[in-house]
Amino acid sequence: MSEEPAQTEAPTEFGAEAPVTGQGRMAAAWGTSAGDEDLSVPQVAQPSSTGHIFQQEYKPWHGTLNPRWMRNWAILRHHLLGIFKKGHRPWGMPTRLFILVVFIASLSDAALTLLSGLIGDGSIHQLWGVSRDNLYGHVLGFFPRNVLYYPIVAALLVGAVISEDRQHGTSALYFSRPITRFDYVGMKFISVAIIQALIILLTLTLYYLAEIISLGRGWAWIMDTFPLFIAAFLSGMMVIFTYTSIGLALSSVSKGKFFPGIGLLSIVLGTKVLAVLVSTLFDRDILYLLSPYDCMAHVGQTLIGTQPTYDQYSWSWSFASLIVMNAIALYTLSARVSSMEVTRE
């Protein structure tokens, strides 16, 4: 018996030149001839192709991991770029808006200096131009800058750094990687400090440059005022460091945004209010040493050379008090971060 090769049925063509078979499109599609199969030919059901949506396949990676500096840079850029774009640390919209508003508001003296240069109005320049008092005021002025601007920015930032890692357990993500506690806390500290520096130090620098550009200041003026600018810059660094260390210490002992933020504001503004109340009621000024702001102001006034508020006391007391405050904050911060868990927080 000769075996004939199985003939595969050609698919129905419906072109213009297709032969007339009497089978319409619908008949071909819905198989109206089903049930009329030739039973003399053995038929085997063919497995239908069900498609291929997902196949789990392990893909190896043969790359090389970069060293410590790259890991630290990752932490830094994660926090910094999060202010500007998606895909990094998700800072809340109110925080980002407030930082923008404070940045613009902090440039008010620079803007008015530019304006005075543009319109040649000496009275505006007298009020807002670069001077010993105005440089001090840009960094350490109490109202509005150290009431409404800088402490609130610091409070918004520190409330979302270490405490959120503890809240969400993301500290495990860091510590199960080759990241030391020192690098972790160091990069968080620097990230928060840099964002504050954009507001305090960058605007200070722009203010100083605005004076030079708008009024065409020469080298003689720069030589005269540059030490003042440097003193204001150092004072700004002192403000940033103190707010950051106290804020992060509070952040490290909590598991949410609210406590560190409100705690920082309470310490900065509450101690100041307390010192003022005691001074008013009992004529005793010494409690200013409990106030981080008053101590920074005292040291800043000495650095820049303006009239000290508490001139009956040596600035070294304020400086010592600041060192003690920062030391306590940093000790708390390091102790808390050292005890952060990987397996359970």
Added chain:
Amino acid sequence: MDELIIQTTNLTKSYGPHVALDNLNLAVKKGATGLLGPNGAGKSTFLKTILGLIQATQGEGTVLGHDIRTEGDAIRARIGYMPEYDALNPDMDAIHQVRYSGELLGMNPTVALARAHESLQYVGIGEQRYRNIGSFSTGMKQATKLACALIHDPELIIADEPSNGLDAKAREYMIQTLTTTVQSGKRSVLMASHLMDDVERVCDNIVLLHKGRLAAQGAIEDLKAIDREIEIHVWGGATKLEQAMLADGLSVRREGRVMRIAHIGEDTTMRILACAANTGAQIRRMHEYEASLEDLFLVIMENLGYEVKTSEDLLASPAQARKVDAPAHMGGSGA
């Protein structure tokens, strides 16, 4: 000889008077290993010690050839750790969270992003990768944590309760993913879990800790021999047969007509049949009872004097069932 990925010698970790790890001598081979033990057995301390996060009080150990006392950074760069608890920022997209976890290992941002896509695809949430983690189910969060652990293709994955809190489908997928990682990816997995079924499906070996000490270690198949039994179904004279077997020195557990006799030697079967012949009982069915890892765990822990919950208990009420305490004579409440 199989390559050892974790080895410890007399590893001891004390917190003041409390000894969390007590002279632990471990040798974990390449492949999948389950880390078992009731709460307080020292599993977390062991994991932290081998990650190089806490210093051992005494003893030494290596992970992937690195000294746990001095090379913690190198160890953590070569392993992938999947924590039990939430370790993800709910406000971030999965893709960026996984990419960041790669960057924290030292990966270039571009490379980390490419690997994040691959890792998320592998764990089965490739289509959801641009969604906020806060909107994820528990299973998807677990998968994202696994993707974070796998992003740099580590040689050893330490998965702490990977199937904890997952529904049946997600649990199945997690187990399948870990199995594929071991079998297809040729990676090693150290899996700490309270769910014995999961450990048995993924792992070939187990390490069982008990009060900081090593209670059992080895291949699951070998350890199961501890709990080897012969099951018989008896018709007529079951009580007589039971008494005869007990009189013959066999260990019998009976539930109605079904009896399980401890396999104590090659002649156990013949002794059972002899007892049946003497008592006139009919044995209609006889087969070796395949113990599960859970049975093995329960036997070992019972020998140690612990009341241990079963997987059913754990799945029914994890919070309550996992409260395992030491027996009264060992200082616990006996609960």
